[in-house]
Amino acid sequence: MNSKKARAIFTNDGECDDMNSFVHLLLYANDIDIEGLVASSSIFHYAGDPEQGIEPKRWADPKWMLEDIDAYERVYPNLVAHDPSYPTPEYLRSVTAVGNVKTIGEMSEDTKGSELIRKALLTSDPRPLWLLAGGGTNTIARALKHIELDFRGTDQWDSVYRQVCQKGIIFMVVTQDDTYRDYICRTWPDLRMLHCTSIQGIAFMFDETVIPPADLRMFRGSWIKPNLLEKGPLLARYHTWDDGHVYPGEEDRSQFGSNAELMGGNWWGKQPRNRYDMISEGDSPSFLYLIDKGLRSLEDPTFGGWGGRFVRNAENEFNPDADYWQNATDAAQGPTKGDALQLTRWIGDWMNDFASRATWCTTPDEKSVNHAPEVSVEEGVDVVAAPGQEVTLHALATDPDGDEVCVTWTRYADADGYEGELVLDVERREDGACVSLTVPADAKPGDTIHLVARASDEPSRETYMVNYRRVIITVGA
Template sequence: MLRMLLYSNEINLVGLVYSASQHHYLGDPAIGLAPHRWPVPGARLHIDEAVDAYAEVYPNLVQHDANYPTPAHLRSLIRTGNIVNVGDMAADTPGSDLIKEVLLDDEPGQVFLQAWGGPNTIARALKSIEDEYRGTPQWDEIYQKVVDKAVLTSFGQQDTTFATYIKPNWPDLQNREVATSIWGYGSRGVAKPADAFYHSPEWTKANVSDVGPMGAAYRVWGDGKQMAAGFDDEDYFGLSGYTADELRAMGYLVWTPPQAKGSWISEGDSSNFALLIDNGLRNWQDPRWGGWGGRQIVSPTDPNRWSNRGALDADETGATPRDYPAARWFSDFQNDFAARMQWTVKGVDETNHAPRTCVAQGLDLTRRPGQPVVLNPRATDRDGDAVTVEWWQYREAGTYPGTVELTTNPGGVTRFRVPADAQPGQTIHLIMEATDDGTPALTHYQRVVVTVADQRDPMGPGGPGGCAQN
């Protein structure tokens, strides 16, 4: 939540909704259901706590970008959804009503329904729409409007409502599974060796924990905090100085290895919103394209279900390490986070900001086999830092199975020729990385997609993204 709020200047947030999951729910004394990892009545809940921390630093953040929403606006988006029990979708709630309202409005563009817990409140909103319109003359139109508009993203299925309600009744709704290991508790097992220090107490303390109110609110190993009051045999994150065996002797189920005090824990759901960040990778545009939120592949049995599980990217050695489609971006995203944390406590002239980039020819090009492609990037840096530009082919994101030979000059202009064996309709993805020499070094990207045309097709303009439009 804290990291997402630092990107709220680039993501159009329209709702922040509490929901239940198999890992946390309110309970109901009337039916003898005890709460599970839910704060005591009257306690401040985690979305509100995160917005409170944001409110303290908002006057500083807005100096860096006027698009940061006010704390009052963010608070106006907070709703309580279906929280009583795992999979609760028994009745409409303020949270489900808000989701329903957003899905039925006439605002253009997609809506990303991000289930950071269970999708049950989303399921309730969809059921409310179905209950109102199924059997009416408007139903077919409403159904198509919702499935065209909504994309459900989730880090695992934390209740059964997707399987039992959403999929059977809304089969055409796109679902992207973003359970990336690099942002989960297994991050240390998939991070590149050069990136291991981002998990360390030293990096975390210097760049996050010691940086203002938002850093103070950020959970780290051994911080003495608990998810909720009382003994929880799975919640030992707040403890430090104990071995796994010692924790077991204390009654804990040690399901992930304890780490050094002050080190990084996990941000599993960061991959949900990371795909929406406007960093030039256009991660949201197509699940197979990849970016900070990972890359997904389609289910062999369902064209509307996508998962990062099984998606493979080759590293510089040609190997395909586990979760590399997400782990390859870890250092860039961590550095960007560290810079934004500095924005919360320092002025514009004291901090670093990512370069801004464009490609003169546009971002979506059409070329015939054998035709040359020239890409002329431009990069500016508001801090006056030097910017280095590099290009590479993202083979796994494209559908042309071969490799193109890029020739890039010192100014960053790159050239290649569409291979003669490329077939009409195939795509070639080129990623431009523009990295400044500030502290920390920050990277902005541009993705150029070249679609192979038939020899008889006329060549049109380059499409959106040309520098004149930026």
């Protein structure tokens, strides 16, 4: 157990974007304590139930997850040379399970997947347990239902309810069945839900209205093929347009890898595509939100990070009394809309980080591949300052590979508690950069100002890596 890593169980429904997210997740298995990899169902994909006369819908046998882990095993010696905390393939297989998959929202019986979730919620580990729903929430719901059946009506129910609600956090990508609406938010309203409803920019549709224009190139085959697909057996399983992959059980209109008739815009999204272009990673915000790169997203959903930014929403479609959070809307930048930008402002950084890690799969030689620079702030990451006070922060950066590092300071105004304008005076230095500002005279006690120091080795690398330090200035009396 690593107390600094987030605990997580990843559930998915086997759509091609879930498969891509799964490959991506495996490259970050060193940064997350993965306690489960669970196949579930959704409105889009389910296995069927012959006894009930239910035919399967677009169903892929969950063995694809084990096949991905087999590919991970082939590159594991290289990955572990770069970070010994990568979990063994044997461990990943041991926490891979099939959940409730027979039909949409099925939660009537225990499964290996639901039992894995139930037991994880009831362990003595004090850390939060992130339940990532790339498909429906029905397997999670079954785990919760079992707990309710065991304890409701007993003198332990109140304490068990509190434990589960304090420990569990659901991260749901859009809404892919009705089990959160019909069961979870009614029986477990204090169980926090982060509902990722704005996945524009990483789910099938890509243009400058949802992705910053400078980052669109990373969604084209000319970038993806050399930087991802050609990086060994694990990345060869990453799905792109017209790459020859066939998705078992999928209908022709969604066979993006093998149905050449879909090219040129002849598909439901209408946008033209070229060979090896990005298809989708619609479920990746769930685990990207957990990766600690210094943005502090796990401290507060309103801070924002690689998986998006969230605000509490009592006026939701489920239950106004639920601990329910939904994607925020940041201010638009140029042609890129704010509801997408809350997620895609970081997309260039995480795509480059992804590509750099893909290169780790090809060699154990640390000197021939890239690693992230380190960055720190001399004054710390929590500062208290009064209105009118000048604040100066010094960000220091080093690089394990000896690369040139560029350090920048920006304000993340959308996450601020102070709504006025600020002037930042940034000075580049050989070892980093410093920023100075004066706390505005009209700032009120308790207002916050979020500043992000970003350290990147982009000047030295074709695919760069980053780290951040978010400093929160809290206005005092």
